[in-house]
Amino acid sequence: MRTDTGQIIHLADYRPTDFVLERVDLTFELDPTATRVESRLIFHRRDGVDAGLPLVLDGDDLSMTELRLDQIELPASQFDARADQLIIRDLPQSAPFEVTVVTVLNPEANTQLMGLYRTNGVYCTQCEAEGFRRITYFPDRPDVLAPYTVTIIADKATNPVLLSNGNFLGGGNYDEGRHFAAWFDPFPKPSYLFALVAGDLGVVEDSFTTQSGRDVALKIYVEHGKEPRAAYAMDALKRSMKWDEERFGREYDLDIFMIVAVSDFNMGAMENKGLNVFNDKYVLADPETATDQDYANIEAIIAHEYFHNWTGNRITCRDWFQLCLKEGLTVYRDHEFSADMRSRAVKRIAEVRHLKAEQFPEDAGPLAHPVRPTTYREINNFYTTTVYEKGSEVTRMIATLLGRDGFKKGMDLYFERHDGEAATVEDFVRCFADVSGRDLSQFSRWYHQAGTPLVTASGDYDAARQIFTLSLQQMVPATPGQPVKEAMHIPLSFALILDNGTTAEPSAVDGGEVTGDVLHLTERAQTFTFSGIASRPVLSLNRGFSAPINLEFKQTPADLVHIARHDTDQFSRWQALTDLALPNLLQAARDIRSGKEISCDPAFISALLEAAADESLEPAFRAQALALPSESDMARELGGNNDPDAIHAARHGIIERIAKAGRPVFETLLSQMRIEGPFTPDADGAGKRALRNSALSYLSYVEGGAARATDAFNTADNMTDMVQALTILAHRFPDATETAEALSAFLQRFEENPLVLDKWFAIQATIPGRDALARVKALLQDARYVASNPNRVRSLVGAFAFSNPTGFNRADGEGYRFLAEQILMIDPRNPQLAARILTSMRSWRSLESVRADQARTVLAEIQRHSGLSTDVRDIVERMLTA
Ligand code: B3K
Numbered sequence: 080m081r082t083d084t085g086q087i088i089h090l091a092d093y094r095p096t097d098f099v100l101e102r103v104d105l106t107f108e109l110d111p112t113a114t115r116v117e118s119r120l121i122f123h124r125r126d127g128v129d130a131g132l133p134l135v136l137d138g139d140d141l142s143m144t145e146l147r148l149d150q151i152e153l154p155a156s157q158f159d160a161r162a163d164q165l166i167i168r169d170l171p172q173s174a175p176f177e178v179t180v181v182t183v184l185n186p187e188a189n190t191q192l193m194g195l196y197r198t199n200g201v202y203c204t205q206c207e208a209e210g211f212r213r214i215t216y217f218p219d220r221p222d223v224l225a226p227y228t229v230t231i232i233a234d235k236a237t238n239p240v241l242l243s244n245g246n247f248l249g250g251g252n253y254d255e256g257r258h259f260a261a262w263f264d265p266f267p268k269p270s271y272l273f274a275l276v277a278g279d280l281g282v283v284e285d286s287f288t289t290q291s292g293r294d295v296a297l298k299i300y301v302e303h304g305k306e307p308r309a310a311y312a313m314d315a316l317k318r319s320m321k322w323d324e325e326r327f328g329r330e331y332d333l334d335i336f337m338i339v340a341v342s343d344f345n346m347g348a349m350e351n352k353g354l355n356v357f358n359d360k361y362v363l364a365d366p367e368t369a370t371d372q373d374y375a376n377i378e379a380i381i382a383h384e385y386f387h388n389w390t391g392n393r394i395t396c397r398d399w400f401q402l403c404l405k406e407g408l409t410v411y412r413d414h415e416f417s418a419d420m421r422s423r424a425v426k427r428i429a430e431v432r433h434l435k436a437e438q439f440p441e442d443a444g445p446l447a448h449p450v451r452p453t454t455y456r457e458i459n460n461f462y463t464t465t466v467y468e469k470g471s472e473v474t475r476m477i478a479t480l481l482g483r484d485g486f487k488k489g490m491d492l493y494f495e496r497h498d499g500e501a502a503t504v505e506d507f508v509r510c511f512a513d514v515s516g517r518d519l520s521q522f523s524r525w526y527h528q529a530g531t532p533l534v535t536a537s538g539d540y541d542a543a544r545q546i547f548t549l550s551l552q553q554m555v556p557a558t559p560g561q562p563v564k565e566a567m568h569i570p571l572s573f574a575l576i577l578d579n580g581t582t583a584e585p586s587a588v589d590g591g592e593v594t595g596d597v598l599h600l601t602e603r604a605q606t607f608t609f610s611g612i613a614s615r616p617v618l619s620l621n622r623g624f625s626a627p628i629n630l631e632f633k634q635t636p637a638d639l640v641h642i643a644r645h646d647t648d649q650f651s652r653w654q655a656l657t658d659l660a661l662p663n664l665l666q667a668a669r670d671i672r673s674g675k676e677i678s679c680d681p682a683f684i685s686a687l688l689e690a691a692a693d694e695s696l697e698p699a700f701r702a703q704a705l706a707l708p709s710e711s712d713m714a715r716e717l718g719g720n721n722d723p724d725a726i727h728a729a730r731h732g733i734i735e736r737i738a739k740a741g742r743p744v745f746e747t748l749l750s751q752m753r754i755e756g757p758f759t760p761d762a763d764g765a766g767k768r769a770l771r772n773s774a775l776s777y778l779s780y781v782e783g784g785a786a787r788a789t790d791a792f793n794t795a796d797n798m799t800d801m802v803q804a805l806t807i808l809a810h811r812f813p814d815a816t817e818t819a820e821a822l823s824a825f826l827q828r829f830e831e832n833p834l835v836l837d838k839w840f841a842i843q844a845t846i847p848g849r850d851a852l853a854r855v856k857a858l859l860q861d862a863r864y865v866a867s868n869p870n871r872v873r874s875l876v877g878a879f880a881f882s883n884p885t886g887f888n889r890a891d892g893e894g895y896r897f898l899a900e901q902i903l904m905i906d907p908r909n910p911q912l913a914a915r916i917l918t919s920m921r922s923w924r925s926l927e928s929v930r931a932d933q934a935r936t937v938l939a940e941i942q943r944h945s946g947l948s949t950d951v952r953d954i955v956e957r958m959l960t961a
C-alpha cells in the first residue's frame with residue numbers, strides 16, 4: 080500500500096513537528112529479500128506541545144516486527160501501526176525517550192527505485208523526496224534534522240563495500256562470513272539526504288586539500304572494470320570543489336566525499352550528504368563511448384550535486400514547497416561553474432535554449448505552477464523545469480539586481496544566518512534585501528506568479544530632440560489557479576547600438592530606475608526616454624536573457640542584422656539571428672498548411688551564413704547560430720492550432736534553402752574544422768566538432784545520397800562524430816542500405832555498453848515521420864530493451880514521446896494510444912518514471928483540433944483507469960482540468 084492517499088498538501092498548513100528528533104541510530108542487516116532495519120530514534124516533546132499528543136511517524140509499505148520504548152517492548156494498546164503510519168501514545172511530557180523500530184524490507188522487489196533497492200546486485204537507496212519512509216517509520220520531512228549513526232552488516236564476499244553518509248567510524252568481521260561498517264554523520268540532516276550503498280564495486284581514489292588545508296579523500300565507486308571511465312568525473316569533482324571555495328567561499332566539511340554510479344536510477348543524481356548517488360550516465364565517459372554533450376553533462380551534474388553540500392544540505396528546505404530554495408539556487412551555481420569552465424556566451428545560449436524548450440511550454444500549459452508552489456498532491460511531480468530552471472533564472476535576476484558584489488554579500492549572509500537550518504524562500508530573499516537595502520517584495524512575485532511574462536516593446540527616435548523613447552508593457556498570462564496577475568519587477572539589460580557599431584551613452588535616462596545597463600520595468604506600462612542620442616540607435620533588449628520573458632518587439636531584419644553583427648553581448652547576437660530565423664520558419668509553416676510555396680528571406684540566410692563563416696567568432700557559437708529554432712520552438716511560438724507535420728516540413732524546407740545557398744560555406748567548414756590528434760573533451764574541440772557536424776548535416780540536405788554521412792560515420796574516431804553521422808543517416812536517409820549497415824555496425828561494436836545502446840535506441844526512436852511508431856514498437860520487442868531500466872525506457876519511449884513531434888503526434892492518435900499503453904505498464908512498477916514520461920503530452924491543447932481531440936480522448940482513458948498511482952493521476956488530472 081502506498082502512503083500517498085492523493086490528498087492535497089497546502090503550504091498554509093505548515094507547522095513544526097510536535098516532537099524534536101535528537102539522534103538517529105540505524106542498523107541494517109542486508110539481505111536481498113529480507114533486510115532487517117533497526118532504527119533507534121531519540122525524541123523529546125517540543126516546548127509547549129500538549130502532553131496528550133501522540134508521536135506520529137510516516138511509513139510507506141512498511142512491515143514492522145518489533146517496537147520498543149526506552150528498550151521495553153510496547154504493549155499493543157500504546158500504538159497503532161499501519162503500513163503508512165505509526166502512532167505512539169502516552170509518551171513522556173518533557174524527558175527525552177528512545178523509540179526502537181524494527182522493519183523488514185525486500186530490496187529485490189522494490190521496483191519503484193525509492194527507498195532501499197537493488198541495482199545490478201548493488202544495494203542502494205533513494206530517499207528524496209519521501210523514500211526514507213519506505214525504510215523505516217520516521218518523521219520524514221525536511222525540517223527534521225539530526226545526526227545519524229549507521230551500521231551496515233552484510234555478507235562480505237558479495238558486499239565488500241559498505242557505505243553511508245558522513246565519516247567512516249570503523250568496521251570489522253562478523254559471524255558467518257559477514258562483516259560490518261559504521262558511519263557517523265555529525266552534520267544534522269533531514270532523512271531525504273540519507274544514503275546507503277553496499278555491494279561489490281570498483282573504486283577510483285583521489286584527494287583534495289581544502290583552502291584551510293584539510294585533506295579530503297575522494298572516492299568514486301563504479302562497476303568493476305569501469306574505473307578508467309570515471310576519470311573525467313573525478314576531475315570535474317576537484318574543479319567543482321575548488322571553484323566553490325573561490326567563488327562562494329564554501330569549503331567541504333567531511334573527511335571523505337564519495338560518489339557511487341548505479342545503472343538503475345530514476346533521475347540524474349542525488350546529493351546525499353557525503354555520498355552522492357549517480358545515474359552512471361552522468362559519471363562514466365571515455366572518448367570512445369561518450370559525446371561532448373555527455374562530458375558537459377557530467378561536469379555540470381557532478382558540480383550540481385557537490386554544490387548541494389552547502390545549498391541544500393548545510394542549509395536545507397523547511398518543507399517541499401521550498402524546493403527551489405535548493406534546486407533553483409544550485410542550478411544557478413552549476414550554470415555559473417560551467418560558464419567559468421567553458422565559454423560563458425555559448426553556455427548562456429544553451430541554457431536559454433533549454434529553458435525555452437522545456438520551461439516555457441510548461442509555464443504556458445496545464446502543468447504551469449509557480450517557482451514556489453502553494454499546493455501539491457505528489458511532490459515528485461514538482462521536480463520540474465519551473466522549479467529548477469526558472470528557479471535558477473530568478474536567482475540570476477537577484478544577482479543582476481544586486482550586482483556581483485551585492486549578490487556575494489547576500490549569499491554570505493545566507494550561509495551565516497541559516498547554516499544548519501531548514502529555511503524558506505522568504506529567508507533567502509531577506510538576506511539580499513538586508514545587504515542591499517532594496518525592497519524585494521515586488522521582485523518576489525517571480526516566486527509566486529506562474530506563467531511567462533510577456534513584454535511588449537516599441538521604440539521611437541526623435542532626431543530633432545536627440546531622444547530615443549522606449550515604451551514597454553508587461554502582461555503575465557493566466558495560469559491554473561491564478562487568473563489575475565500583478566505587475567512584475569523585470570530587469571532588462573539593454574544597449575543602444577549606433578550605426579558604426581558602438582554603443583550610445585545617453586546623457587540621461589528617465590521613466591524609471593536604471594542601474595548600469597539594466598532597465599527596471601516595474602509598472603504594467605512604462606516609458607523610458609534616453610537623451611543625448613546623436614543618431615538613430617538600434618535597441619538590443621533583454622541582453623544575456625536578463626529576464627525569463629517572452630519579448631514582443633517588432634524590429635526590422637536590418638536592425639536584427641545590425642545587432643547580430645555588433646552587439647558586444649554574444650548572447651544577443653545569437654538571439655538576433657534566432658529572431659531573424661523565426662518569422663521565416665513560422666511563415667513557412669503557415670504557408671505549408673495553406674498549400675502555398677514556402678520562401679525564405681535572403682537577408683536572413685546571408686546573415687546566418689556570415690556568422691557561420693566569421694572566424695572571429697568561436698566555433699561553438701557559430702554552431703549554435705546554425706542550429707535553427709527547433710520544431711518545438713516553432714510550435715511554442717505559433718502558440719496554438721499547431722500541426723507538427725507542417726512545422727516539420729517548414730523547417731525542412733528552410734534548412735534546404737540555407738543549405739543550398741551555403742553549400743560552399745559548409746564545404747569549407749567541413750575541412751577547416753577537422754581536428755588532428757587524439758580526442759580531448761575540452762570546450763574548444765567540442766565547438767569545432769559541433770560546427771563541423773552542423774555543416775555535415777546541412778550538406779545532407781543538398782546532396783541526394785548518404786555517401787558523405789556514411790563516410791563520416793566510418794571514419795569517426797570519437798562518439799560525438801559517430802553519433803552525429805549516425806543521426807544524419809537515420810533521420811535523413813532512414814531507408815538507405817547505408818543506414819541499416821551503420822546501425823548494425825554501431826550495435827555490434829557497442830552492444831556490451833548500455834549507455835551507448837541507449838543512444839542507439841534514441842536515434843531510432845526520434846526518426847521523424849509516420850513510420851516512427853512501427854519502428855518504436857519493433858524496438859520494444861528487441862531483446863536489448865530492458866523495461867526495468869529507466870535510462871532504457873527514456874531512450875525509447877521517452878525519446879519518442881518528447882523528441883519525435885511528427886512520429887508521436889500522429890493525426891490518427893496512435894502515438895498517444897501507444898504512450899498510454901506504456902504508461903499503464905510502467906506505472907505499477909515505477910510511478911515516478913511513468914508520470915515523468917506522461918508530461919510529454921503537456922502541450923496537447925496547443926495542437927490543431929483533430930490531434931487535440933485524440934489526445935484528450937487518450938488522456939481521459941488513462942484517467943479512467945483504476946489503480947493509477949498518485950503520481951500519474953496527479954499529472955493526468957491536471958492536464959485535463961486546466
Ligand atoms: N535532488 C535530486 C532530485 C531528487 C528527485 C526526487 N524525485 C537531484 C538534484 O536535483 O540534485
Ligand code: ZN
Nearest residue numbers: 383387406409
Ligand atoms: Zn539539485
